Amino acid sequence: MATPTPFTKTPQKHPQAFSSPIPRSVPPMMNFDSPSVMTLLQEGGIGMGISMSGMGMSSLGLSASAMGRADEDERRRRLENIIATLKTKPGRVSEEGIIGLCKKEGLDVEREEMPDGTISLALVIGSEVMCDVFVRNGEIESVKLETAIDRERPGLDFGPTGSKILLQSLSPLPGMTKINLTLERFSHNLDKLLRMDKLSAPENGGVSCYQAIFGVYTSLKKLFEHEKKMALAVLEAHTPYASQKAEREVLCKKSGRPRINAGTCLGLSLEYWMDRRHLIPRTLSKQSTSAKGKEKMNVDSSSDGDNYPEDGDPSNNKIYALTIECESSPSSMYSPIRISDAWISDSIEKAPDVATGDIDNILSNTPSIDWLDPPPTYLPSVAAGGDHDAMSLDAAPGRLPNIRFVAQFNPPLVVPLTVFINIYQTLGLEVPQDIRATTFTGLALRPGEPDPGLEMAGDSTPEVRSEKTVLVLNSDGNEEQRTHANSLYVPKTEFSRTMEALPFHHxxxxxxxxxxxxxxxxxxxxxxxxxxxxxxxxxTPSPAVQKSAATTTATTTTTTTGTLQLTPPPTPSRTTTAEAHPLRAPPLQLDTTLSYSPPTPRLTLSFPHPSTTSPLPLFSLSSSLSSSSSTSSAASLLSALMSTSLSPPRPPLRISIDVHPNADLVVGDQNVVDLAPPPPPAVMSGELGGLELRAEDERVKRVARALDVCGDLGVWGEWVRRGVGAS
Structure with missing residues (x-):
């Protein structure tokens, strides 16, 4: 509350003990030369009962010129903050920019000019890594990465594959001009190498993080090769792309695919999911499509970029991976790293044991992985006669390194809050306390907008809308573009978290x-x-479709859940549908309801039956009739209108898909496949009844497999509608 000024004619009631004739509204005299008083005034008079909102600087007898020194300090402070922010940003890709970045990181750079004019920049990254950048005519020509781990582990090829990644980080992306190319991606990879070097430095114990990480890679690679051979054994002989199919099966259903310097990620990556893994490009070499017997012989071949066609098409085959790294952590609180190649036995598998908790393997009659527990890795003893204190615990023999393993999610993954907490508790980690009211919609679908969990009331349902053009086959078997009006409903507020990093010790x-x-x-x-x-x-090849796609909108709205039946979004505007295309039907409506809570996410899709004809708007029909000069055209339009109004509406198609562990899809409630009523017990026990039930079950499974293959709700919905219309 602002203190009244002396001009305010408000009666004041003073206590009896207050005998001073000066009104209480007038502040006491202060010495403004005191620095402490000036600080309090700049902070708003906290603790002194002075409100700067009710008392301006002029009322205190201070002018702007008198406060000039404070203004200069404020400008200087802001300028320093701007300069500090600019210093954190890497420069542009050039010889001077690379040298400046290395100086900022504290790296030694040796510059050498070759006889042909090429300039070599040698970056010394600790005692285990050296990077040479070759610049010619102001452009980056090549990068050579040399590591000690390649000499200690022949065949690993960390340096050659890392050189390609570093060169890519210094090259412009598709559609980017060289003038806009910065050192941001190169700086990120350089920071990763620097962190590994600092953790492996002698002052931190001298334990090589490279040896620890690539020891884990050796065991994971052994497991991957074993599971790939098992997957190849299941495939039929002369299966095309057998090697790629087996690898992707292990990647998405088994223990993942470990890779060194995969894609644009420097280091060890454990890939655990791939979008549309069934779609394999036809540009592979004939060697990759050889018979299954030859694939078994080539399973242990070295990893080459040609064996991973998904790296060249990340838009279709997006990969989810975990990058295995090291981070500083006290060994007294968390289990430290261990340098060992024996995280798994040579036999790979063992019989399941109830004592070890392999109940699922016992029920499914499958073997379990024979994991081993390597011994701890101790730091070397400190040499005698050093500068270390003899009473220091850090210098005592038998020390453990203050480093632990950590898995970085690439990309970060959004999971429900209960799953997030369960994973942390399963790994024996402390659950972070910064629990926020964030949802899947806000984190994964609309990250740049306010999260519905922060604004949404308890009796409302968040809805996300989008329009998308899908390539479909019409009744004549020809391809055509069809617009879908998609709506996503989330009836229940389910809080979620983004997983970015996960420490582990095994x-x-x-x-x-x-x-x-x-x-x-x-x-x-x-x-x-x-x-x-x-x-x-x-x-979108045609100009009309391009114009329609250009006007595609994606908005987030909120609808109330007063009834169980969710209302569809409003009809599209006349400008985008009726006026531009008078005889064009509105976009096909596809409604999706998401239940995100564990144990399984559920997607319920609803879309029109193919036999239900969407009526044309009345204004479009009238305009077409008035503009038509042909009697036959008018008659055909009236006939279409009469047939549309007389045809009984068919209920929309509705399918519920449950996403089980390993992304196994199971169809729940559905009205697509006509299931006959259960037969009598006598027929049920016979062979004919069993065959009919198995045939219906296979038809339902085929619907789920189609979604797994295409990985697109729009394409899958059109496939279902086409199958229902043909039946």
Whole structure:
């Protein structure tokens, strides 16, 4: 409350003990030369009963010139903040920019000019890594990364594959001009190498993080090769793309695929999910499509970029991976890293044991992985006669390194809050306390907008809308573009969290949670492809379709849930549908309801039956009739209108899909496949009744498999409608 000024004619009631004739509204005299008083005035008079809102600087007898020194200090402070912010940003890709970045990071750079004019910049990154950048005519020509781990582990090829990644980080992306190319991506990879070097430095114990990480890679690679051979044994002989199919089966259903310097990620990556894994490009070499017997012989071949066609098409085959790194952590609180290649036995598998908790393997009659527990890795003893204190505990023999393993999510994964807490508790980690009211819609679909969990009332339902053009086959078997009006409803508020990093001390902990991660990776990718505000649209060759796609909108609204039946979004505007195309039907409405809570996410889709003809708007019919000069055209339009009004409406198609662990899809409630009533017990026990039930079950499974193959709600919905219309 502002203190009244002396001009305010408000009667004041003073206590009896207050005998001063000066009104209480007038502040006492202060010495403004005191720095402490000036600080209090600048902070608003806290603790002195002075309100700067009710008393201006002029009323205190101070002018702007008298406060000039404070203004200069404020400007200087802001300028320093701007300069500090600019210093954190890497420069542009050039010789001077690379040298400046290395100086800022404290790296030594040796510059050498070759006889042909090429300039070599040698970056010394600790005692284990050296990077040479070759610049010619102001452009980056090549990068050479040399590491000590390649000499200690022949065949790892960390340096050659890392050189390609570093060169890509110094090259412009598709559609980017060289003038806009910065050192941001190169700086990110350089920071990763620097962190590994600092953790492996002698002052931190001298334990090589490279040896620890690539020891984990050796065991994971052994497990991957074993599971790939098992997957190849299941495939039929002369199966095309057998090697790629087996690898992707292990990647998405088993223990994942470990890779060194995969894609644009430097280091060890454990890939655990791939979008549209069944879609393999036809540009592979003939060697990759050889018979199954030859694939078995080539399973241990070195990893080459040609064996991973998904790296060249990340838009269709997006990969979810965990990057295995090291971070500083006290060994007294968390289990430290261990340097060992024996995280798993040579036999790979063992019989399931109830004592070890392999109940699921016993029920499914499948072997379990034979994990091993390597001994701890101790730091070397401090040499005698050093500068270390003899009473220091850090210098005592038998010390453990203050480093732990951590898995970085690439990309970050959104999971329900209960799943987030369960994973942390399963790994024996402390659950973060910064619990926020964030939802899947706000984190995964609309990250740049206010989260519905922060604004939404308890009796409302968040709705996300988008329009998308889908390539479909018409009744004549020809391809055509069809517009879908998609709506996503989330009836229940389910809070979620984004997983970015997960510490662990044994690789088996990561393998055990992969089935759960795949559930939400598939769900997130499926919905992002349809409802993400920045997702690219399919190619549109015709100008009319291009104009329609250019006007595509994606908005987030809120609808109340007064009834169980959710109301569809309003009819599209006349400008985009009726006026531009008078005889064009409105976009096909596809409604999706999401239940995100564990144990399984559920997607319920509803779309019109193919036999239900969408009536044309009345204003479009009248305008067409008035503009038509042909009697036959008017008659055909009236005939279409009469047939539309007389045809009974068919109920919309409705399918519920449950996403189980490992992203196994199971169809729940549905009205697509006509299921006959259960036969009598006598027929049920016969062979004919069993065959009929199995045939119906296979038809239902085929609906779920179609969604797994295409990975697109729009394409899958059109496939279902086409199958129902043909039946």
């Amino acid at each position: 690789p088996k902990q990561i393998i055990q949670i992969l089935p759960t991660l795949r559930q939400y990776a598939f769900t997130t990718s499926l919905l992002q492809h349809t409802f993400h505000s920045t997702s690219p649209s399919p190619p």
